[in-house]
Amino acid sequence: MTFRISPVPFSAALCALVMAGVSLADQPHQVTIGMYVNDIQTVDLTTYSYAVDLYLWFRWKDPQIDPVSQFEFMNTFDPEAHVRTVLYEKPVPQPDGSLYQIVRHQGLFSAKFPLHDYPFDRQLLTVTVEDTTMTAPQLVYVPDREPMTVNGEIRLPGYKLGKATVAIRNKPYPTAFGDLSEPEIEPYSRAEFRIPISRPPISGLLKTFVPVILIILSAAFALLLDPCHVEARIGLAITALLTLVAMQFTMLSGLPEVAYLTLLDQVYLASYLYILVVIGIVVQGTRVDQTGELRGSVVVVPSSGRRVCFTVTGAYLAFVTVIGMLNLLV
Template structure:
């Protein structure tokens, strides 16, 4: 009787899981109405500058154009994440709509301004950000107007565009739906979704910045500190041995402060902070080994110094490999 009950329970649970997997997931974003006017949007980025993680903002200069068929003029747009509207510059291509040979209406804007972007710095200095410019029409909801990427023009930025200190990985347009969590006091309409087109520009810091400007000085400091274990463990060399890791510790503190001043005030540890914690642990282990070996030599006059030296050489190799392995785990995990 008991096996039958267990079997029936297992079959019920299995059937319930199959039903849940077969049911389509409910989405919070409604599909656009088929009768909505479709507008094809293209963009071309001319300049990108003043990336400011402290102020969570960046400046962009770009062209934006629209192709559509219908009575609604889609050029009356709102930049959702633009700040400092007083410093913005929006110039239309033409004062009137141009009708193309294929029957589409055409017009556009050249836009320049400052835009908000929340910079997350956990992966600094290997951080990657997707700068976004969110464009929508606040007058017509999703059932009246839909923005779609213009796939006929895939080159989204100037080929010579460069951003000092960053690698620009491309540029793309993505159609999204923006649902405000309020009815703005209009209880007759309720909450309405709006079509949203997002210009996305992924950027990343060069790997050479991490390796040459941040890691190379730290590795030199660590090697000089670990080098104290290579010095022959004699009672007369204790002061010379202990001075190397102590000096390395002070240098590491100043090196960490030099890059921390360039970061915004964040309440969490960035990747480079974790690298320095690992470096502090290595230097601390060197200091402890020198102190322990000095005390051991003081208490034991007949110690085999060559055997102790061999142990410290192995320890130095272990610390170097451990630091490298720890950094690989921090970077790739």
């Protein structure tokens, strides 16, 4: 008895092996990436920058590529001041057959901070990593099992640190950067390491709004004085106005120039309006004619003066509260 082996199964198997090889060849190199943030030294709102001391590690399979020498940080500030140290002379083999390398990097990074809700603003400190030469069809970043860890001993004055996160995405560019060998524009794999920070609300209230309220109350006392004390009433209101202007310059000195009104700007504008209303009421109620006699409206006698004071001040506080709620909730 003779057996004939059909060549069809062998040809089918060969085709499958060839297709599998082509499929594997078409797959991008996967580079596992992770970060440990050792320290955050400072956050400078005026320059939109922050200093970070970090460790960044890579693991990959193919020894023909070197993701450590190819990567770059995409949001550096003052690149010449950065310090990068590769900890191992050569990539270290791992038990799973991959190669491992780690880099320590210290420097300033940049992000455009939104300040609409200042002094209750929440910011996002981001460190962005991207390969310089290989596009996403050639190399993609993969987050490690614990892709980002932050030193628990970090204390950032004036801020609270939130939970760190990592986002991997393809970053498209609208240009081939003049490379004629690339007929199609392809995106690059990008890893974004994010640390949210926020200001404690209690300190924002005590340091920012309590002094303003005290100035407003000082101006309100002008409405409680007897109309015959013309100089004292005008002096209280004008002094409150000048103090408010000086305080605004001091509070805004640590902020950059922005084209919109922050929450603090709106509160100061409402405070200016309040003091101008107080000055108007004082002038209306305490006019002096050429003979030195007191002339004016009778609305600001001591009993009605308290009513006017409480009404105007209550309206101001309600207006400021509405401004704050609209800014924080929207």
